[in-house]
Amino acid sequence: MAAPIIQTHQLSKTYTGAGRDLKALDNLTLDVQTGEIFGYLGPNGAGKTTTIRLLLDLIRPTQGRAAVFGLDIQKHSVEIHRRIGFLPGELNLWKNRTAAQVIYYIASLRGDIKPQLKESQKLAEELKFDASKKIRDFSTGNKRKLGLILAMMHRPELLILDEPTSGLDPLMQQTFNQMMRDIRAEGRTVFLSSHQLTEVQAICDRVAILRDGQLQAVQSVDHMMKAGFRYVDLQFREAVPPMWQERLESIGAQDVVIADHMAHFKLRGDFDPVLRVVTNGYLVNIDVRDPSLEEVFLTFYGAAESTTQKEAVR
Numbered sequence: 001m002a003a004p005i006i007q008t009h010q011l012s013k014t015y016t017g018a019g020r021d022l023k024a025l026d027n028l029t030l031d032v033q034t035g036e037i038f039g040y041l042g043p044n045g046a047g048k049t050t051t052i053r054l055l056l057d058l059i060r061p062t063q064g065r066a067a068v069f070g071l072d073i074q075k076h077s078v079e080i081h082r083r084i085g086f087l088p089g090e091l092n093l094w095k096n097r098t099a100a101q102v103i104y105y106i107a108s109l110r111g112d113i114k115p116q117l118k119e120s121q122k123l124a125e126e127l128k129f130d131a132s133k134k135i136r137d138f139s140t141g142n143k144r145k146l147g148l149i150l151a152m153m154h155r156p157e158l159l160i161l162d163e164p165t166s167g168l169d170p171l172m173q174q175t176f177n178q179m180m181r182d183i184r185a186e187g188r189t190v191f192l193s194s195h196q197l198t199e200v201q202a203i204c205d206r207v208a209i210l211r212d213g214q215l216q217a218v219q220s221v222d223h224m225m226k227a228g229f230r231y232v233d234l235q236f237r238e239a240v241p242p243m244w245q246e247r248l249e250s251i252g253a254q255d256v257v258i259a260d261h262m263a264h265f266k267l268r269g270d271f272d273p274v275l276r277v278v279t280n281g282y283l284v285n286i287d288v289r290d291p292s293l294e295e296v297f298l299t300f301y302g303a304a305e306s307t308t309q310k311e312a313v314r
Helices: 048-055 077-083 099-110 113-127 140-152 170-185 197-203 221-225 244-250 272-277 293-299 307-313
Strands: 006-017 020-032 037-041 063-068 084-087 158-162 189-194 206-211 214-220 230-236 254-259 262-267 283-289
Touching: 006 048, 020 048, 020 214, 037 048, 037 170, 037 197, 048 063, 048 158, 048 189, 077 084, 084 140, 099 113, 099 140, 113 140, 113 170, 140 158, 140 170, 170 189, 170 197, 189 197, 206 221, 214 221, 244 254, 244 262, 244 272
Parallel strands: 037 189, 037 206, 084 158, 158 189
Antiparallel strands: 006 020, 006 063, 206 214, 230 262, 230 283, 254 262
């Protein structure tokens, strides 16, 4: 099996100031495999951007180590930078220059300009991007498109993208998703930090969840979607007795809500104990639903598992 394209071991970063220490990243041990789209999830302040800045040697770790392409991130940062494409969370460019001028300048810094310009034109067509305008006239979404072009036009082995679809409309998000799948099909790798959980669910092979600088889980998206619990709605002909909440909780049901003719709860394990508990009621309908990735994500933060609370992690 090929060596991981990104590998960290107990990577940590602590900021010191104002008389206290802030641990932004705490003993991160993580592998990203060549040829996969890897999702890196967590709310603001979880440590995602700190991780990316460490991998790029923009900041130095307090402890631990990391390698990209098998190369030490500090000793070989210049070589690593040549082989990656990077899109930061906030992209600041020359406001009075046109996008075409910026593209040409970045291509000239890398060398071998013509292939990059040709690739940039192809990417601009896919993203429906007008490179003739000045940066100051661009919307947030168009600045993001330009950032993607700059990151991808030299066809890097590894893309490191921090919130890449922020500001893109839904149609462009679909275009972005397909571009990432095409990159994976070519054997290249994408490391993608995102709050857009539906996007991650659609394109990522594996997902890591970060909380308060600590790694909570690394799983395939398919495995994560099989989270070990289901949502259950039971509809009865008669009003549900309030005492049934305690009965359902006694067999392990969680977050039980009784309202009129409905009983809603989260269930782990077999369904038979539920049927035994409600045997005295006339059951009209049973609705069983697997959790979405958003709801699985929220369980790692002790939040109410409701799609109405998505904004709690943004």
